[in-house]
Amino acid sequence: MGPLTTPKKGVEGHCVDPWTPTSNLKILISAASPDIRNREKELTVEEAAEEYSKQDAEEVEEGERMTSRKDKSLGLLCHKFLERFEDFPDPHKDNDISLDDVASELNVERRRIYDIMNVLESLHMVSRSAKNHYTWHGRTKLSQTLFVLKKVGEEQGYHRQMRQLRLRLAEEEERRSGGGAEAQDKENREGSKELFFVELPGVEFRAASVNSRKDKSLRVMSQKFVMLFLVARPRVVSLDIAAQILIGEDQGEASLDKNKFKTKVRRLYDIANVLRSLKLIEKVHVTEERGRKPAFEWVGPEEFTQIKDTEVKAVENTKVLTSRSSKENCAKNLFSNKRFTRHPSLMKLAKSIEEDRRKINSAPSSPAKSAAGDVSVDFPNKMAQLAAICKLQLDHEASGPKPSEPARTPIPLTPATPATPVTPLIPVLLQQQQAVGGGAYAVYVPPPQLRAAARPQPTSLAVRSMTFDSPTALKRPGAEETAESSPSKAQRRETSFRDVSPKLGEILQARLKSRGVHLPSRAAPRA
């Protein structure tokens, strides 16, 4: 009986893993920015050490094991994994990863490896090459990926959603929220058009892997999660907010919240753990009107600028093709680098659509009235954007190769398909996943659901005084005024890339000590 219980701790007497408590220590250290901030680091070390010695004392019986739950955390596991690869591998080397090898070397069930791979894959740090194999890319594509994710995130209106949500949650708590009064504000589900996996030029889902599972959870959830960080004002995101947003997008409305929410959060923890191992985020605490709650702060690269030139051109093109509908997808350096070869994506697109169409026929889930005619009202925006990008890339390509980046491995252009007659870019047939990747990136948009009634929503209000918890700094009393906590991003730890100059335009009350505090303990705050 009881076949559903998690095995009890340390009963099984077989091969004990070789991990030592120091491994945990290591991850903690690496979790903190290794460079600067020695003070914090040391403190962390001390605390950790203390922690362990204590544990050591307890687990005296059997001079081994101490299989503390943490010793098997995804984070540690991921850290172990990352340790064996370079951040910027030589693309010519053999960067193959064997699932079996990794699983055995790390001493874990394959299931766990999948978890890690999925999120790494979402950042294009690896890509599945074949059945039990992945290819390691490290951080070579990270910048580019983040750039795209941020862009997509903006297009999705995530920043807006977050703002609203924060506000709503804050009010909810504040105003006793005794009962009722919850529901009719479902009208938030606007902007977002539910996107799926975002691909990159050189790393489409190879290995003839499914196209149907492509939109499944973890990978996509991970990307969305990252998008939230890249778009959030103060670069802080709490799990409940993230979950809230990510849920809203998934399955059509009627989400049986509560449980759904719980599960979502559980997943986010997994993702957060590997992102932490990657040192892209850090755990922090935000103090709201009603107590503090855990959250994560982005500590990874901020401005991952791609190529500089053609920026203007890019912007203009986009605007034109995008038509009136998007007045707000601001002018940002639009394009990613030209790494782009032929337009294999078009072929792929065709193939993909072909494939999907097949599935669509058997998937009656679409609530849309499949108005073949007026597909244009809803998500023309995104489509147009993509088209624009595609065109841009082509133009760029035509106007001569860009001598900036190293020669990218030209996409092998599968000779399998001779001359794809399919007219490129016909995603106009809406429905699920239509791969559009003018070599830039491919986004999968879902079926239409709401009119393009992009209600701007009064931006007047904003987060209820949100403060980053700090041992010494207590919640500011009078703090509450409405106003987006301004970007106090003054001294972000020097990102390995470049720090963004605070877009200080909003002169609002801006205190909020951006600096997460590790481990809950009176850690002497730096000076």
Add this chain to the structure above:
DNA sequence: CCGTCCCGCCATTCG
């Protein structure tokens, strides 16, 4: 008690 999140059953897909 509650925030985390490990473990592994078992549904899906792939091959």
Add this chain to the structure above:
DNA sequence: CGAATGGCGGGACGG
């Protein structure tokens, strides 16, 4: 059909 993938959530652990 068996193997590869990876949802999913019970309930254990740590504070």
